[in-house]
Amino acid sequence: MLRSDNNRIDPKRRNVLDHRKKQFADPAYKESSYPHRLNFYAVPPTADITLEQFEQWAIDRLRILAELEACSFRNKSAQETAAHMKPLLEKYLPLDSNSSASSRLTAERQKDHYSHFILRLAFASTEDLRRRFTRVETMLFRLRLNDDIPRERNAFIQSLNLDWEPASEEERRSIASELAALSGFRKAGRDEEESWFKVDWERVPDLVEGRRVFLKAGKAYVPSREQTSMAVTEFTKRLERALELTARALPRLDEDDRLTPILDHLSKNFITPDASYNSSSSSVPGADISARNVDNLSQNFPLCMQNLHRLLRRDAHLKHVGRLQYTLFLKGIGLNLEECLVFWRASFNKITDDTFNKEYRYYVRHAYGDVGGDSIRRGGGYSPYSCQKILTEHPPGPGEAHGCPYRHFNVENLTALLQAVGITDQGVLRGVKEDKESQKFHMACNRVFEYVHKKEIKRVKDEGIMTSAQLETIVHPNEYFKRSYLLKNLGKDMTKSENVKMEG
Amino acid sequence: MAEPVALPTTTDCVNGEEKKEVKLEDLFGDVDSDDEFPSLRPKQQTPQSSSSDAPSSPTEIGPIGKASDPEVLRMFYQRLFPWRHLFQWLNHAPTPTNDFAHREFALTLRSDAYLRYRSFPTSDLLRKEILQLLPVRFEIGPVYTTNPRDRKQMKNSSAFKPLAKELCFDIDLTDYDDIRTCCDQANICIKCWSFMTMAIKVIDVALREDFGFKHIMWVYSGRRGAHAWVCDKKTRAMDDQKRRAIAGYLEVVRGGAQGGKKVNVRRPLHPHLSRSLDILAPHFQSDILSIQDPWALDDRSEHLLSLLPDSGLNASLRAKWNSSPGRASAQKWADIDALAKSGASKSLDAKALLEAKQDIVLEYTYPRLDIEVSKKLNHLLKSPFVVHPGTGRVCVPIDTRKLENFDPLAVPTVQQLLSEIDEWKGEEGKGMQDWEKTSLKPYVDYFRTFVLALMKDEKDPRVKRERDEDSMEF
Numbered sequence: 001m002l003r004s005d006n007n008r009i010d011p012k013r014r015n016v017l018d019h020r021k022k023q024f025a026d027p028a029y030k031e032s033s034y035p036h037r038l039n040f041y042a043v044p045p046t047a048d049i050t051l052e053q054f055e056q057w058a059i060d061r062l063r064i065l066a067e068l069e070a071c072s073f074r075n076k077s078a079q080e081t082a083a084h085m086k087p088l089l090e091k092y093l094p095l096d097s098n099s100s101a102s103s104r105l106t107a108e109r110q111k112d113h114y115s116h117f118i119l120r121l122a123f124a125s126t127e128d129l130r131r132r133f134t135r136v137e138t139m140l141f142r143l144r145l146n147d148d149i150p151r152e153r154n155a156f157i158q159s160l161n162l163d164w165e166p167a168s169e170e171e172r173r174s175i176a177s178e179l180a181a182l183s184g185f186r187k188a189g190r191d192e193e194e195s196w197f198k199v200d201w202e203r204v205p206d207l208v209e210g211r212r213v214f215l216k217a218g219k220a221y222v223p224s225r226e227q228t229s230m231a232v233t234e235f236t237k238r239l240e241r242a243l244e245l246t247a248r249a250l251p252r253l254d255e256d257d258r259l260t261p262i263l264d265h266l267s268k269n270f271i272t273p274d275a276s277y278n279s280s281s282s283s284v285p286g287a288d289i290s291a292r293n294v295d296n297l298s299q300n301f302p303l304c305m306q307n308l309h310r311l312l313r314r315d316a317h318l319k320h321v322g323r324l325q326y327t328l329f330l331k332g333i334g335l336n337l338e339e340c341l342v343f344w345r346a347s348f349n350k351i352t353d354d355t356f357n358k359e360y361r362y363y364v365r366h367a368y369g370d371v372g373g374d375s376i377r378r379g380g381g382y383s384p385y386s387c388q389k390i391l392t393e394h395p396p397g398p399g400e401a402h403g404c405p406y407r408h409f410n411v412e413n414l415t416a417l418l419q420a421v422g423i424t425d426q427g428v429l430r431g432v433k434e435d436k437e438s439q440k441f442h443m444a445c446n447r448v449f450e451y452v453h454k455k456e457i458k459r460v461k462d463e464g465i466m467t468s469a470q471l472e473t474i475v476h477p478n479e480y481f482k483r484s485y486l487l488k489n490l491g492k493d494m495t496k497s498e499n500v501k502m503e504g
Numbered sequence: 505m506a507e508p509v510a511l512p513t514t515t516d517c518v519n520g521e522e523k524k525e526v527k528l529e530d531l532f533g534d535v536d537s538d539d540e541f542p543s544l545r546p547k548q549q550t551p552q553s554s555s556s557d558a559p560s561s562p563t564e565i566g567p568i569g570k571a572s573d574p575e576v577l578r579m580f581y582q583r584l585f586p587w588r589h590l591f592q593w594l595n596h597a598p599t600p601t602n603d604f605a606h607r608e609f610a611l612t613l614r615s616d617a618y619l620r621y622r623s624f625p626t627s628d629l630l631r632k633e634i635l636q637l638l639p640v641r642f643e644i645g646p647v648y649t650t651n652p653r654d655r656k657q658m659k660n661s662s663a664f665k666p667l668a669k670e671l672c673f674d675i676d677l678t679d680y681d682d683i684r685t686c687c688d689q690a691n692i693c694i695k696c697w698s699f700m701t702m703a704i705k706v707i708d709v710a711l712r713e714d715f716g717f718k719h720i721m722w723v724y725s726g727r728r729g730a731h732a733w734v735c736d737k738k739t740r741a742m743d744d745q746k747r748r749a750i751a752g753y754l755e756v757v758r759g760g761a762q763g764g765k766k767v768n769v770r771r772p773l774h775p776h777l778s779r780s781l782d783i784l785a786p787h788f789q790s791d792i793l794s795i796q797d798p799w800a801l802d803d804r805s806e807h808l809l810s811l812l813p814d815s816g817l818n819a820s821l822r823a824k825w826n827s828s829p830g831r832a833s834a835q836k837w838a839d840i841d842a843l844a845k846s847g848a849s850k851s852l853d854a855k856a857l858l859e860a861k862q863d864i865v866l867e868y869t870y871p872r873l874d875i876e877v878s879k880k881l882n883h884l885l886k887s888p889f890v891v892h893p894g895t896g897r898v899c900v901p902i903d904t905r906k907l908e909n910f911d912p913l914a915v916p917t918v919q920q921l922l923s924e925i926d927e928w929k930g931e932e933g934k935g936m937q938d939w940e941k942t943s944l945k946p947y948v949d950y951f952r953t954f955v956l957a958l959m960k961d962e963k964d965p966r967v968k969r970e971r972d973e974d975s976m977e978f
């Protein structure tokens with residue numbers, strides 16, 4: 001059905017040259033067998049399925065992937081994600097282990113296999129889609145690998161033949177003390193039995209990044225317990241390559257007008273919650289968004305932006321990334337470029353006009369897409385940073401103030417900052433501390449939001465002004481501002497809209 | 505070839521007329537690259553032409569202006585800049601290849617205009633444009649899939665992608681402002697340069713021993729920092745994910761101004777970290793405790809206390825230090841162990857204290873990298889041998905074998921170099937170049953040795969094998 005290999009002729013149309021040899025030839029259709037629960041998706045499926053199945057299976061898998069992506073945007077930990085996904089997986093994409101003796105093993109695995117390849121077709125067309133697809137498929141693979149039964153997991157990894165060279169006894173002895181340092185945070189005494197693999201470090205970049213392997217002359221010594229990580233990396237790598245091949249073969253699919261509409265539809269429905277932050281939906285009608293009003297508006301800012309604002313007012317300066325994070329946020333709340341330049345010029349009051357124009361003006365304009373490369377200008381500059389981006393990318397270095405206070409401050413400094421912005425309730429502070437310790441930075445931020453807007457939230461809920469969908473967890477600083485502003489200006493806004501109605 | 509400088513004017517170049525000209529050169533360049541000799545000739549002539557100018561020039565030099573003065577820059581680029589070595593360094597072969605031709609250069613002009621996506625088929629054309637525009641500095645970017653000048657003619661923009669660039673590191677002394685006491689911001693002295701010495705030692709050994717990289721060049725950035733260029737072929741082709749992995753592996757000091765403790769590492773220490781500690785510990789004793797004296801002031805010693813784990817111990821330390829103001833950091837550091845042994849705190853966890861002390865050593869000595877530079881394939885970095893417009897110092901390579909002797913304040917300035925040419929009284933050898941008459945010579949020599957070693961490793965092994973087979977037949 002689906003080809004990832006360009007050279008292969010459609011088996012249906014393949015001409016068997018000599019009918020006398022036919023009995024020795026491999027059958028063109030091989031019923032796929034699924035000896036393992038997991039699948040590296042190396043071989044495309046070849047059997048027939050109905051169009052309904054084609055669409056339904058793809059939609060089911062898509063639902064799972066979208067949910068996984070949402071988990072990562074909400075910054076859920078691995079355990080939370082697993083717990084959250086379990087019922088969904090059972091409903092839409094069940095996959096039982098060999099030992100479960102389920103009668104539906106083959107059917108489940110077939111659905112998993114086929115749906116993966118259908119989505120490959122739907123998401124191979126652009127680089128952006130490919131990257132996202134690889135990311136979520138990798139997440140799904142890792143999730144399943146981790147909850148696999150250890151024996152079956154080992155059997156699966158063995159079956160992959162990933163040519164990982166075991167480190168020889170002699171080699172291990174010569175670097176015994178270094179290896180011991182790595183296995184030391186496990187139980188002592190076990191390291192002797194542990195086996196080590198030796199691979200090029202480039203094959204395990206994530207392990208290198210976390211200093212979880214010993215490196216020597218470009219070789220990484222990987223303890224056997226990190227095999228899952230290596231399998232996941234390998235999975236990602238192969239999927240990326242396969243998707244590129246699919247993308248190249250894709251134009252040949254055009255002739256089929258049964259599948260193309262379904263595939264188009266599938267890829268369109270895969271919308272990222274944060275990727276394109278919509279500036280029109282984020283602007284607040286009726287608000288005075290101008291340079292001189294930022295001080296006033298800043299009481300509706302999330303803590304990360306309040307912090308930047310306070311430091312800007314204290315030092316009359318912010319470092320580069322802090323400036324960028326704040327500029328894009330201001331852009332997101334609807335401050336236009338002229339006003340933004342006025343704002344920064346007035347805020348950097350210790351420097352001359354000349355220095356400002358030389359060193360800073362360009363970056364503000366760049367953020368708005370007023371200057372810069374073609375792609376920057378066409379896209380209207382950069383999008384405001386989401387919580388996901390602020391939390392995970394570019395943590396602040398020495399002397400830098402950007403990032404998320406809930407994540408990048410220590411508890412004492414965070415508490416001090418919260419008290420400084422007027423949050424003194426011991427219960428809230430304790431809750432924030434617990435959230436921080438369990439790495440739930442969103443929860444902490446939303447907790448503070450709910451505390452600050454307690455009265456208003458109760459009111460809109462009672463009066464049914466906002467639906468619960470409009471009050472779900474905040475995952476974007478600009479959403480925080482918008483909601484905060486709307487809630488705090490509830491009365492004024494309503495009268496205004498009523499007036500409009502009456503006039504109309 | 506004698507006066508290539510005078511021909512097109514600056515305005516031509518901005519108007520894009522020069523684009524046509526380069527395309528023409530491109531055509532010829534392709535023809536040239538098949539034949540070794542024609543393309544070699546101009547390169548040999550370049551130094552000759554500049555040295556033939558030499559006799560008439562002393563009168564022109566006269567009083568030497570500021571480092572960003574156009575005349576000073578012109579003379580520097582014309583007579584001192586090692587164009588040929590720079591070309592070979594980026595080209596990895598004697599005859600021009602796409603490694604050089606598709607490489608992005610970015611020029612910063614005196615007007616602060618910033619010209620990106622410049623590229624040059626040959627080293628001569630690069631030199632020519634630099635001499636026309638006289639940029640105060642220029643930066644080196646990645647090698648792209650196509651000529652960066654043609655990027656707008658591509659059908660789909662995704663076909664224009666960065667392919668390869670050296671792995672770069674940037675260390676800047678301003679990132680040490682919260683722990684250095686001698687200077688701040690853009691100022692440096694020989695005392696705080698020891699931070700840089702430590703950083704280079706730690707990073708260099710990790711890159712060589714752990715990752716197996718061979719061709720690593722450290723370059724003084726002209727004022728307060730240093731850059732590293734890792735030039736191995738395999739390294740250049742690494743994607744962002746791998747660069748990020750190396751950056752993460754090497755990054756230890758994390759967290760912003762409000763983050764509190766900046767070093768949080770797993771125990772037992774990773775071999776890279778224990779090796780780094782071994783390197784850094786002696787520096788901590790001499791360069792930090794006695795020279796920087798970081799905890800002499802009360803608020804700074806309070807920061808030291810905030811990094812220690814035991815509140816009982818902290819209380820007695822605070823009492824002791826308050827009773828004798830002005831106690832030196834080395835003594836305060838010794839006090840920690842002394843009081844811990846004397847049993848000042850009942851709840852003391854000796855292991856936690858030792859780990860905290862290790863973390864403190866790391867926080868005060870471990871390299872503070874500007875990590876974004878290393879993570880991205882398409883990051884631009886200032887070229888070696890450019891003049892720093894503020895200080896006038898040349899961005900010279902640092903010889904890591906004599907790392908301890910490197911003094912950033914002794915690096916020659918452009919003005920000094922130009923007067924050295926004038927004052928030079930030696931024999932005018934044939935083909936002698938101006939930089940050989942100056943104190944820039946050891947740096948250029950070092951660069952040349954580095955580039956030659958790199959080119960030797962780059963040689964296509966396939967070609968070599970063919971030659972071997974040939975010789976066996978005969």
